[in-house]
Amino acid sequence: MSASSLPQHCPTPVELDDLELLLSGALAPLTGFNEPGSAVTLALPEGLKDLDAVELVDPEGLPLAIASQGAVTPLSHAQFGPFRSLYLTPAQVRQEYAGRTFVPVTDALTVGQLEKLADLGPLVLLALAGTGTPTLSSVGLIRATIAAAAHLPDAAVVVVPLAAHGDPEADHDLGVQVVGNYAQGDPVTGLTAVAADDLQAGYPEDIAEIVDFDRPGPGRQGLVLFFTGLSGSGKSTLARALMDKVLEQGERTITSLDGDVVRRNLSAGLTFSRSDRETNIRRIGWVAAEIARHGGVAICSPIAPFDETRQQVREMVEQAGGEFFLVHVATPLEECERRDRKGLYAKARRGEIPEFTGISSPYEEPEDPAVRVDTTGRSIESALQDVLDALARFGFLDLVSNPLTGNFPTTRTGDAR
Template identity: 40%
Template sequence: MSERSERVVSDEALRGAPSWTPNPTELSDLELLLSGAYAPLGGFLGRDDLRSVAATARLGDGRPWPLPVKLEVPAGMLDGIDVADRPPLLLTDPEGAPVARLDVTEVWPAREGWVGVAGPVTRTGDGGRAPFARLRVPTERVHGLITAPRVLGFFADRPLHRPQLAQLNHAARQLNAQLLVLVPVGAPGPDGLTAEALVRCVLAARDRMHDPIIVAVPLVDRGNEITDALVRAKVAAAYGVTHLLGTPGAMTGAGPRVLIPRELVYDSRDGQWRDRDEVPERFERIALTDEEIAGLLDDGLPLPEWHTPPAVARELTRSRPPRRQRGLVLFFTGFSGSGKSTVARGVADALLETGERSLTVLDGDVVRRELSAGLGFSKADRDLNIRRIGWVAAEVARHGGLAVACPIAPYASARATVRRMAVAAGADFVLVYVATPLEVCEQRDRKGLYARARAGQLTGMTGIDDPYEVPTDAELVLDTSAGTIEDAVGEVLAYLADEGWINPR
């Protein structure tokens, strides 16, 4: 028996228990539950609490709570169990390592093929490992590090430059408070930074703050600004924060007092950051915008020392190299016969000739043969094929390579998944929509697929009996019926050069 297997069955109650790997959002909620950051919750909510939260933003007992903390598993997994016995369900990480046990107290139909599950969770096994585990600490441990009656909390969801550091230190001095910096690591950071790179950038600024406590929390954005602010306030309160900086409107009822950071400007006379009314206009410099910082990094230019501490600048430069050195996923989509593979191959050939980029081509037909053999053309199989392409492309780009992919990719959700994979890998993503009209693609019909589909000999043909969702987020749109392939290749290369990913032709 393997070492991992021994750990799984070391708890007799878990021997033979069903196991399930939650989705990324559920895993984030699970870690927050286990760490105490979701206090007073101790597990996934039941049906009545979920209904109450959805209707009133309160739990069934009336306590405020901003979001549904729910878990769903496939229907049939828990058939035959008696919730009166509180049977255990083993929750694992994506690698199958055990993370927690859930003592099931309620099961109900959630959506087709799925059931909701409620119950308290307790940590078990050694799953859920992640970089910077030393910073992913339970709330009780943080409480033991707090030595001041006031705790100033701040969510560092982007690197800390001198303006933010000055605001933090100014507020901490005014309050005579201990500083607690919470770094969200449940999703990629801003401007193409990975979550790990964001943590490194924050740690690089540690010596610019007065004795801070730095904690990594697996928060994910829910897509609702108010909900996200309320969740952050709840998590901050659980860690002992009494004053929260920079999230107005984030708290209702008891909890951290919200402070709005004061606007500070750089005083070029002595290099200090002060209130705007204390600095004559001719001596002031305002903070760089995120776009200006990203532009300097994209072009490989240094960040000015008056704005960014050298240690932070070094980490940012390492984590976000210039575009000519940064990984890129160049993703072509369009109908069969649109010319996307021919254009992609022409772009790849041109780049191989210059040798300026490490290159991998993921052609749709080749991937179907080598990576996705056995998959059909149902929506589920198409999505899985695109996910496989996206995963490989993101791994190529993670290490600074340029991945060129050219599947049909008819569904917007699958293309969005590939974009997210690339961003999560710290790479860039460019979507090229080859918008050659369907009638032109049918006329070409090099593989005879359209003729077979029209004759009823082939089903699931994109554009005939299966839909193609036209991209609304493409960085570049081409039509190979309006010019030559060489023109289209040149347009792509010109775009890549103009945006800085390759050298000008």
């Protein structure tokens, strides 16, 4: 069977990093996914799990490898991405840098750390910049490592896409394995924890600028404000009121991703089946994450009834370097029905509207909201203040509340169920 006739699958960012290391030999003796006891795994979706072979592609559809029972056969290699020329295989590193001292780097280097490295001779700074790097973003870590190399007498930078798998012990073992495959007997110097005097001395000015850009404070960091609740709960009303506050402040760019507006544009053609509703929320999450990636604020107000999908959105946002702030508008079902003069709930109870959230389809209440608000019997201003207080407490937005008149509307039409 030719590769072009195989079903295709795009792995997760962590799996793509693992694939690159597998194909480069950096994970030797591992040669494939899902080997016993290994954290390097590939999760195929239903329908592909039992196939003999699957073609693995990057997010743009470039074929990278064939996976067959966990084993991988290379087809191509990653060709794009920031600093791609620094992503060398162990064999390439041996050819160019054999005999040097290898230094694994997972964070920006301080003045004190640079002073300790200066006398070690020619160095290779291995920037371990895979998905889930613990402090800086992958690109931020590479930039900071390049800047650090300029402070050392003879240092080269090599980027290694070593991803985090959520198991500190397994990730440590993988790190030792990968670094060993690059060094192959040459000295390896691990950086000690940053001491108090290092913290006081801080970073060189050029590295400090990179860190500040990559780790903006809460007031400058990308932020996704995600309102979830039943139809008629007041979430869209609260979201609009909050958007007005942010615009009045005039310090942040903001985008509204209201459930109904998204349905008419980004998700036109989707039904209200569970599968399509989850697709709709993931689309909202992807757009919101991209807004957060570039330092903006996104306000989303879909029903988002399923916890798994909300967690997927949270992960998208956090991987983009943004903060995810979940607001559960916990207005009870009875109150939501009372407000609905269009009779959508009544139609749902008569079976005229299938899979209506709260009636014939479940709403899974979030267990991890940043704030929970019940709008029953409250003015918009009063309920919004709960959200404003929580935002200020977390340090995300500090908005002065101006009086708003009116209560929550007694009708909510067109709410995506």
